[in-house]
Amino acid sequence: MDYRPEVISKLSAMFNAGHGTFLKDSPELFNRHREKAFNDFLRLGIPDRKNEAYKYTNLEKFLNYQYQDYFFPLPSDFREAERFHCEVEDLNVWNMVLLNGFFPHGEDGLVMLPGGIWVGSMKAAVRQFPSLVEKHYNRYVEDGTDGLIPLNTALASDGLFLYAPKNTVYTKPIQIVNLLHSDKDIFVQDRNLIIVEEGAQLSLLSCDHSISPRRFLTNTITEVYVGRNARFDIIRVQNQHDNSGKITHTFIHQERDSYASSNNISLHGGLVRNATWHYLGGENSETHSYGLFLADKDQHIANFVKVDHVAPNCNSTQLFKGVLDDNSSGAFNGRIMVHKDAQKTNAYQSNNNIILSDTARMDTKPQLEIYADDVRCSHGATVGQLDENALFYLRSRGIDVHEARLMLMFGFAHEVIKKISIEALRDRIDDLVQKRLRGELSRCASCAVQCN
Amino acid sequence: MKSEFLLQIKDLKASIDNKSIIKGLSLEVKPGEIHAIMGPNGSGKSTLANVLTGRDLVTVTDGSVTFEGRNLLDMSPEERAREGIFLSFQYPIEIPGVSMVNFMKTAINEQRKHRGLEPLSASEFLSQMREKKELVEIDSALTNRSVNEGFSGGEKKKNEIFQMAMLEPRLALLDETDSGLDIDALRIVANGVNKIRSADTSVIVITHYQRLLDYIIPDFVHVMFDGRIVKSAGPELALELEKRGYDWIRKEADIAEESWITDRKL
Ligand SMILES: Nc1ncnc2c1ncn2[C@@H]1O[C@H](COP(=O)(O)OP(=O)(O)OP(=O)(O)O)[C@@H](O)[C@H]1O
Numbered sequence: 001m002d003y004r005p006e007v008i009s010k011l012s013a014m015f016n017a018g019h020g021t022f023l024k025d026s027p028e029l030f031n032r033h034r035e036k037a038f039n040d041f042l043r044l045g046i047p048d049r050k051n052e053a054y055k056y057t058n059l060e061k062f063l064n065y066q067y068q069d070y071f072f073p074l075p076s077d078f079r080e081a082e083r084f085h086c087e088v089e090d091l092n093v094w095n096m097v098l099l100n101g102f103f104p105h106g107e108d109g110l111v112m113l114p115g116g117i118w119v120g121s122m123k124a125a126v127r128q129f130p131s132l133v134e135k136h137y138n139r140y141v142e143d144g145t146d147g148l149i150p151l152n153t154a155l156a157s158d159g160l161f162l163y164a165p166k167n168t169v170y171t172k173p174i175q176i177v178n179l180l181h182s183d184k185d186i187f188v189q190d191r192n193l194i195i196v197e198e199g200a201q202l203s204l205l206s207c208d209h210s211i212s213p214r215r216f217l218t219n220t221i222t223e224v225y226v227g228r229n230a231r232f233d234i235i236r237v238q239n240q241h242d243n244s245g246k247i248t249h250t251f252i253h254q255e256r257d258s259y260a261s262s263n264n265i266s267l268h269g270g271l272v273r274n275a276t277w278h279y280l281g282g283e284n285s286e287t288h289s290y291g292l293f294l295a296d297k298d299q300h301i302a303n304f305v306k307v308d309h310v311a312p313n314c315n316s317t318q319l320f321k322g323v324l325d326d327n328s329s330g331a332f333n334g335r336i337m338v339h340k341d342a343q344k345t346n347a348y349q350s351n352n353n354i355i356l357s358d359t360a361r362m363d364t365k366p367q368l369e370i371y372a373d374d375v376r377c378s379h380g381a382t383v384g385q386l387d388e389n390a391l392f393y394l395r396s397r398g399i400d401v402h403e404a405r406l407m408l409m410f411g412f413a414h415e416v417i418k419k420i421s422i423e424a425l426r427d428r429i430d431d432l433v434q435k436r437l438r439g440e441l442s443r444c445a446s447c448a449v450q451c452n
Numbered sequence: 453m454k455s456e457f458l459l460q461i462k463d464l465k466a467s468i469d470n471k472s473i474i475k476g477l478s479l480e481v482k483p484g485e486i487h488a489i490m491g492p493n494g495s496g497k498s499t500l501a502n503v504l505t506g507r508d509l510v511t512v513t514d515g516s517v518t519f520e521g522r523n524l525l526d527m528s529p530e531e532r533a534r535e536g537i538f539l540s541f542q543y544p545i546e547i548p549g550v551s552m553v554n555f556m557k558t559a560i561n562e563q564r565k566h567r568g569l570e571p572l573s574a575s576e577f578l579s580q581m582r583e584k585k586e587l588v589e590i591d592s593a594l595t596n597r598s599v600n601e602g603f604s605g606g607e608k609k610k611n612e613i614f615q616m617a618m619l620e621p622r623l624a625l626l627d628e629t630d631s632g633l634d635i636d637a638l639r640i641v642a643n644g645v646n647k648i649r650s651a652d653t654s655v656i657v658i659t660h661y662q663r664l665l666d667y668i669i670p671d672f673v674h675v676m677f678d679g680r681i682v683k684s685a686g687p688e689l690a691l692e693l694e695k696r697g698y699d700w701i702r703k704e705a706d707i708a709e710e711s712w713i714t715d716r717k718l
């Protein structure tokens with residue numbers, strides 16, 4: 001039976017009942033978009049497997065569930081959250097915790113970092129930079145067929161705001177820890193906006209954690225504007241426990257001569273779906289979409305990518321890898337769309353997966369739509385086991401079979417990790433992935449919850 | 453009691469996918485000896501190396517193999533390596549993402565653990581790397597990469613010898629390590645082999661060409677034919693094979709051309 005009508009009617013009831021609360025506590029700009037967004041959600045509904053982009057991903061387990069009422073954190077919640085320390089914490093980064101999608105200190109939560117870069121809450125940003133936020137908010141989302149996207153616009157109240165004004169450069173990565181912490185089961189909708197103006201440079205490390213043994217579902221939108229000749233990198237490390245679902249929609253809009261990269265490292269989480277849109281709107285730009293996941297037990301991890309080559313002379317790459325064990329499943333859906341004026345496009349896509357058990361399953365699907373004639377596109381996908389020849393080579397040098405398998409898996413994964421341009425970060429993520437492969441990451445340093 | 457032989461193969465038969473490849477082969481190697489194995493393509497030389505190193509795609513159907521008097525066939529590939537067997541592969545494989553340094557460090561320390569030794573310290577390991585790299589004249593640019601990744605054919609072979617020098621085996625099997633090497637590389641590889649050979653290190657050289665044997669002088673040369681050793685003699689045999697090819701051996705060894713051909717047809 002279709003579970004969706006009932007869930008939609010519950011969400012409608014919540015939207016109507018909660019209206020007063022979040023209208024009061026939310027930025028006016030957010031409120032202005034709500035009604036239309038909710039109607040869009042009602043029109044599009046919750047995507048099911050008839051939707052091409054969700055063909056291999058079943059949302060039911062996480063959506064068909066009665067989450068608690070709409071959530072607003074209290075100051076005491078933040079105090080508790082700030083005690084949390086992340087595994088990658090001793091990195092040289094500027095670090096901030098976002099609790100259940102909310103920035104601490106609400107409307108005052110906006111600071112300028114050395115070099116002139118602003119970081120803080122969306123709420124505060126709407127106050128401090130009203131016209132800037134208005135210019136970019138909800139401009140880059142492609143709503144298409146996915147009702148979860150307008151659902152976020154309809155329900156979100158806060159999120160991360162990052163702003164690198166023209167020619168500003170912040171050399172350290174900015175780290176945001178997205179913490180899930182609650183004594184109730186909650187559905188989180190955070191809304192993030194990142195603006196990297198002309199000539200500016202910014203890297204963001206975003207780490208997802210859950211520290212209470214509740215059921216969580218997160219539906220995140222991150223809009224990114226990368227101006228002329230600007231550079232932006234985002235690295236996500238997803239490490240929520242397996243009783244949580246994480247759905248992200250990231251829209252990266254690029255102007256000419258710009259560079260952007262996205263790297264999703266998914267280690268834990270019952271359901272993870274990352275959708276990343278790269279819009280190459282200006283000539284001579286470069287964009288990279290990377291992803292790595294390690295799945296076991298009953299995890300499902302899906303990556304959806306769409307690269308839109310709108311302007312000519314742009315390069316794009318997609319490199320996604322997965323390792324699947326037990327009953328886990330994975331999906332990769334990578335689209336390249338070359339619009340008719342996008343001559344001299346170079347687009348590359350590769351998806352490789354290793355399956356370690358008889359019951360794990362991976363579906364991979366490239367989609368190329370090319371309307372220009374002077375284009376170089378290549379794509380390839382593999383689903384297979386560990387290479388027996390390589391395994392024997394390592395063993396023939398005296399390396400234990402178990403260790404040899406780990407080395408091969410790690411080597412396989414490292415091909416994605418090595419794309420991370422910040423060396424210290426690369427080493428730390430190498431380390432996290434090693435630990436995950438060795439089964440040591442089931443408990444993070446200061447976390448009380450078993451991830452699996 | 454310890455055997456006088458380092459390696460003793462008795463009437464070995466082995467098959468791949470139920471196809472018999474090694475058809476009754478015996479060979480004895482004493483510590484310090486160098487044996488060369490020659491023979492036409494497809495005669496089973498690499499398969500023999502696979503049996504000795506424990507590759508599971510080959511099934512041993514009969515016979516025995518002992519290493520220092522112990523049953524080799526019972527051991528896993530990694531145990532054999534730790535006991536001191538090393539194979540320089542005919543076709544070394546590329547392993548992207550696995551760094552040479554990490555690979556060698558893991559291999560050495562597993563071997564040391566097996567021998568009841570502490571792991572090497574970082575500096576000990578690096579100085580050993582340096583020393584062996586010089587020995588085989590291999591560039592640091594190569595050892596800083598992933599295992600064999602993007603190495604040329606000759607570089608891969610040199611890298612095998614480098615690993616051999618690092619692991620200091622008791623028995624080294626060189627499967628066509630000379631093919632694809634230029635003259636200088638051939639000399640370097642041969643030097644590497646001669647440096648590790650000692651009173652208790654033995655070497656089995658599988659080759660098609662006499663030229664490597666100019667540098668690594670074998671005590672015995674064996675000719676393999678269709679899964680058997682059909683002739684064994686001193687180093688002069690290699691020279692003769694170079695001159696005369698294999699036909700005369702086939703006749704001399706009384707492998708009737710006819711039966712050989714019918715064999716093949718089956
Ligand atoms: N993996 C395999 N599957 C099926 N047959 C195999 C396999 N490996 C080897 N063989 C067969 O076994 C026989 C012996 O092969 P092997 O590689 O041992 O020969 P070789 O003497 O090393 O030859 P070369 O001089 O060409 O290296 C050949 O007929 C070969 O086709």
Ligand SMILES: [Mg+2]
Nearest residue numbers: 497498499542
């Ligand atoms: Mg061979």
